[in-house]
Amino acid sequence: MRTLLCMLLTLFLGAVQAQTITISGTVVNERNKPIENVNVYLEESFDGALSDAKGYFTFTVKDTVVKDVLKLMHPQYGNMDVYIDTKEDYTNSFVMSGQDDLLGEIVVIAKSKNKRERAESIGLNAMDVVSTAGSPGNIIGVLSTMPGAQTNGEDGRLLIRGGKADESGIYVNGIKVFQPYTASVGNVPVRSKFNPFLFKGMSFSAGGYSAEFGDALSGVLQLDTSDDIDPSRKDISISTVGVSFGQTHQWGKNSLSYSLNYLNLGAYTALVKQRYNSKKPFNTASAEVVYKREVKDGGYKLYTAVDFTSIKYEQEIEPSNRVDTLAFKSNNVYMNSLYFKKLSPYMRLDVGTGLGYSDYKGDSNEKHIGRKNWDLNQKVKLSYQWNSKWQSFIGADVQVAQLDLTRSIGKYSTNNETDATRFALFFENNWNIGSGVSLRAGVRVNKYSTISDWTIEPRTMLTYQMDTKQQVSLSYGVFNQALNLEQAISLKQEDWMQADHYIFNYTYEFKKRMLRAEVFYKDYSKLLLTPMGKPSQYSQLGGGYAKGFDVFWKDSNTFKNFNYWITYTYIDSKRKEMYWDEWVQPSYVAKHNFSVVTKYWIEQWKSQVSMTYNFTTPRHFYNTDTTDKVVYKSSQIHNVSMSWAYLLSAQKILYASVDNLLGRNPVYAYQFTQQGGQPDVINPTAKRFVYIGFMWTISSNKKSNQLDNL
Amino acid sequence: MKKLFTLVFSVFSLMGFAQSKYELGMQKALQQWQDGHPKEAVAILDRVATMDKENWIPVYYKVFIEVTQGFNNPQGDDVEDIIERNRILIDQWITVGGDEWYVLKGLNETLELITDPMNKGMTQSPIINKAYEQAVKLNPNNPRAVYSLASFHLNSAKFMKVDIPYYCQMLEKSIVLFDQQKSDVPFYPSWGKDWAVKTQEICKNK
Numbered sequence: 001m002r003t004l005l006c007m008l009l010t011l012f013l014g015a016v017q018a019q020t021i022t023i024s025g026t027v028v029n030e031r032n033k034p035i036e037n038v039n040v041y042l043e044e045s046f047d048g049a050l051s052d053a054k055g056y057f058t059f060t061v062k063d064t065v066v067k068d069v070l071k072l073m074h075p076q077y078g079n080m081d082v083y084i085d086t087k088e089d090y091t092n093s094f095v096m097s098g099q100d101d102l103l104g105e106i107v108v109i110a111k112s113k114n115k116r117e118r119a120e121s122i123g124l125n126a127m128d129v130v131s132t133a134g135s136p137g138n139i140i141g142v143l144s145t146m147p148g149a150q151t152n153g154e155d156g157r158l159l160i161r162g163g164k165a166d167e168s169g170i171y172v173n174g175i176k177v178f179q180p181y182t183a184s185v186g187n188v189p190v191r192s193k194f195n196p197f198l199f200k201g202m203s204f205s206a207g208g209y210s211a212e213f214g215d216a217l218s219g220v221l222q223l224d225t226s227d228d229i230d231p232s233r234k235d236i237s238i239s240t241v242g243v244s245f246g247q248t249h250q251w252g253k254n255s256l257s258y259s260l261n262y263l264n265l266g267a268y269t270a271l272v273k274q275r276y277n278s279k280k281p282f283n284t285a286s287a288e289v290v291y292k293r294e295v296k297d298g299g300y301k302l303y304t305a306v307d308f309t310s311i312k313y314e315q316e317i318e319p320s321n322r323v324d325t326l327a328f329k330s331n332n333v334y335m336n337s338l339y340f341k342k343l344s345p346y347m348r349l350d351v352g353t354g355l356g357y358s359d360y361k362g363d364s365n366e367k368h369i370g371r372k373n374w375d376l377n378q379k380v381k382l383s384y385q386w387n388s389k390w391q392s393f394i395g396a397d398v399q400v401a402q403l404d405l406t407r408s409i410g411k412y413s414t415n416n417e418t419d420a421t422r423f424a425l426f427f428e429n430n431w432n433i434g435s436g437v438s439l440r441a442g443v444r445v446n447k448y449s450t451i452s453d454w455t456i457e458p459r460t461m462l463t464y465q466m467d468t469k470q471q472v473s474l475s476y477g478v479f480n481q482a483l484n485l486e487q488a489i490s491l492k493q494e495d496w497m498q499a500d501h502y503i504f505n506y507t508y509e510f511k512k513r514m515l516r517a518e519v520f521y522k523d524y525s526k527l528l529l530t531p532m533g534k535p536s537q538y539s540q541l542g543g544g545y546a547k548g549f550d551v552f553w554k555d556s557n558t559f560k561n562f563n564y565w566i567t568y569t570y571i572d573s574k575r576k577e578m579y580w581d582e583w584v585q586p587s588y589v590a591k592h593n594f595s596v597v598t599k600y601w602i603e604q605w606k607s608q609v610s611m612t613y614n615f616t617t618p619r620h621f622y623n624t625d626t627t628d629k630v631v632y633k634s635s636q637i638h639n640v641s642m643s644w645a646y647l648l649s650a651q652k653i654l655y656a657s658v659d660n661l662l663g664r665n666p667v668y669a670y671q672f673t674q675q676g677g678q679p680d681v682i683n684p685t686a687k688r689f690v691y692i693g694f695m696w697t698i699s700s701n702k703k704s705n706q707l708d709n710l
Numbered sequence: 711m712k713k714l715f716t717l718v719f720s721v722f723s724l725m726g727f728a729q730s731k732y733e734l735g736m737q738k739a740l741q742q743w744q745d746g747h748p749k750e751a752v753a754i755l756d757r758v759a760t761m762d763k764e765n766w767i768p769v770y771y772k773v774f775i776e777v778t779q780g781f782n783n784p785q786g787d788d789v790e791d792i793i794e795r796n797r798i799l800i801d802q803w804i805t806v807g808g809d810e811w812y813v814l815k816g817l818n819e820t821l822e823l824i825t826d827p828m829n830k831g832m833t834q835s836p837i838i839n840k841a842y843e844q845a846v847k848l849n850p851n852n853p854r855a856v857y858s859l860a861s862f863h864l865n866s867a868k869f870m871k872v873d874i875p876y877y878c879q880m881l882e883k884s885i886v887l888f889d890q891q892k893s894d895v896p897f898y899p900s901w902g903k904d905w906a907v908k909t910q911e912i913c914k915n916k
Contacts, residue, residue, distance in 0.1 A: 131828075606869055
């Protein structure tokens with residue numbers, strides 16, 4: 001009994017002597033969900049704690065009495081003050097309500113790509129482009145290793161999920177690019193014209209894209225120049241095929257960059273045997289200028305590109321042994337300007353203008369084509385952030401295009417002029433509904449000058465974020481496209497061509513690894529049918545579909561200094577279009593596309609070695625003479641490319657790359673002659689392509705006198 | 711680079727005499743950090759910053775702790791968010807804070823670089839270099855600025871050819887400056903000498 005009393009006494013005394021007060025509680029939001037990481041503390045002493053995942057916090061104060069303000073602080077939920085006057089332990093529960101506006105403002109300023117956007121498109125940067133073997137500086141080259149994308153050896157343009165090249169739209173700062181590729185004649189593959197370093201990000205969407213864009217049945221590629229002003233520097237590059245010089249000058253809140261390039265394949269083709277006989281080697285002189293100015297709460301960006309390109313060559317075609325004489329001359333000017341301003345913390349205005357002029361003269365034996373294009377695109381977009389969960393934009397998009405086309409064979413010549421105006425209004429909402437569900441819903445209405453009806457295109461995407469790593473999304477959209485102007489010369493278009501997209505996406509991301517799988521179905525209708533030999537009996541009764549899936553795995557973490565990605569795309573597509581009045585697999589489609597891209601950094605050698613492997617199954621070709629029912633199959637493509645970048649110093653890089661390392665000679669395509677008989681085959685123009693270059697950057701800050709100043 | 715930043719440094723001028731509320735808060739924060747509780751330290755710094763809105767020092771330490779934590783685990787899931795948050799704070803304070811904040815900017819951008827050196831090396835290097843050079847330009851006697859510039863180049867020697875003797879000389883200069891540094895402002899940044907001495911090993915090995 002006595003010992004018990006002693007024990008009780010000591011316990012009691014102990015409690016008194018400790019003189020501590022415990023303050024604890026839980027923090028929840030209006031919906032009774034716990035809030036994590038609330039900074040709870042006493043104003044005077046800074047004593048406090050952070051709430052855990054259950055919203056619970058506890059801390060002790062070494063004092064006999066607490067008379068203080070208990071402050072609760074959270075970046076999204078704001079601040080809350082509670083006065084406390086207690087001599088005993090204190091427990092309470094707190095409800096904090098969201099400060100929507102605060103978060104919203106940050107979203108508009110940073111304009112950061114949020115997770116919901118990532119599901120539909122894949123982001124790339126300049127380094128992805130230049131460090132991928134097989135695509136030295138060609139944006140389209142690296143895109144061909146992305147899920148849903150394909151390029152064909154004899155063509156080089158971007159094809160998206162069984163779509164033709166002109167079903168893909170390319171945009172710079174949200175403005176349409178009218179001539180995104182270098183000019184071509186015969187079977188010289190084209191390249192993208194853009195210097196990847198001018199863009200901070202590239203985002204590629206293989207379908208189901210936003211209502212902001214239209215007139216592309218398959219997908220869009222968006223390129224964005226960075227909003228920030230660039231620091232001053234000079235760049236020099238010398239390679240086996242040309243030279244380039246670039247400079248950036250920064251003053252105050254302005255920056256001006258220009259780059260001048262001259263490319264001539266003369267020396268290279270003289271040294272390395274080609275499968276054609278060069279009369280005048282491929283040469284191009286081009287210039288790009290980027291001007292940026294920062295204004296209060298906004299900015300102005302101007303991008304201008306000019307290029308002059310020509311080539312003349314002779315090529316013997318097998319098996320008919322015909323010798324083709326081919327030549328072209330092409331001059332292009334493109335201007336793209338964007339003005340953006342935050343009208344209020346929640347409202348942003350974007351005004352963009354694109355202007356293009358191109359003059360192309362092409363000769364193929366006795367046939368001549370002269371093409372002059374004028375294009376204008378004007379776009380206005382207003383974005384508004386209602387609160388942290390709801391964002392909308394509305395805008396108008398006008399495109400005017402003019403074409404002057406001259407076609408001649410020998411002495412006979414025809415000249416046609418045509419123009420077209422496209423007008424579109426778009427409106428889109430992004431809702432974050434809560435518990436991981438978000439909805440993007442938009443609509444675009446289009447009017448084309450020669451088509452009497454307006455089209456209404458709904459576009460939606462529902463995303464469910466299962467946890468921080470996984471999400472699924474479902475998209476549906478209607479996409480319309482008018483015929484291109486060249487086709488519009490010979491026929492009167494009465495309706496839009498249409499494609500409906502259905503896409504299911506699953507994305508799993510963890511620690512810089514990404515797995516992305518997509519199942520798609522594309523339903524084409526109202527495609528153009530032009531019966532062989534009876535072009536006047538055209539109709540828009542054609543149709544088609546493309547269905548399949550793609551898988552993309554990118555890993556930048558598992559192996560030290562080793563990055564890789566693997567892509568596989570399966571497309572099952574059939575169409576009734578142009579002179580194919582039966583359902584056939586279109587000639588430009590390859591059923592299976594597989595690529596592996598690897599990049600390895602070797603520390604001892606201060607080098608990055610990259611290797612790319614592409615595999616494509618044969619494509620199908622059909623004789624224009626429909627009595628010939630034979631399906632001509634092109635070769636399987638196995639292409640291995642390698643590149644080596646050696647860093648001499650931070651400013652000097654030595655670069656070498658080999659395309660088609662194995663030296664294979666596949667049949668890319670077939671060409672059918674009007675006389676009938678065996679079709680001619682199209683092969684690569686050379687076995688391998690070797691590129692060696694040296695890049696040198698001179699930054700304006702000279703280090704030589706730094707030490708003296710210290 | 712990573713090992714360098716895992717060094718826990720202990721040069722704090724913990725003052726024992728009469729304290730203002732601000733000093734009390736700062737001391738509690740730095741004590742937590744020293745005891746290996748960076749999260750708690752940042753929470754306290756947030757509290758102090760709320761009280762003293764004009765002072766850049768609590769925010770400076772918050773960013774500094776976040777960055778050094780990032781260096782310990784550059785592959786962490788939230789590192790990119792942290793870098794982005796730090797950028798916003800750095801933009802806010804850089805004109806007020808001057809040279810010390812340019813050093814901080816350089817550190818934060820270095821963190822971005824080491825999350826993926828292979829792909830980000832080329833684009834990040836000039837940004838980092840410029841931040842440190844600007845810090846040196848604003849205050850040629852700031853030992854952290856001189857040290858950071860030298861150390862950045864010496865550590866890049868792994869990836870490319872660097873004028874090592876030149877930057878070693880710069881590093882030595884920074885150690886001299888470290889010994890001379892003094893400030894009347896309580897909790898003014900004073901870190902760096904240990905790292906500078908450690909970095910000298912690169913020079914000795916050559």
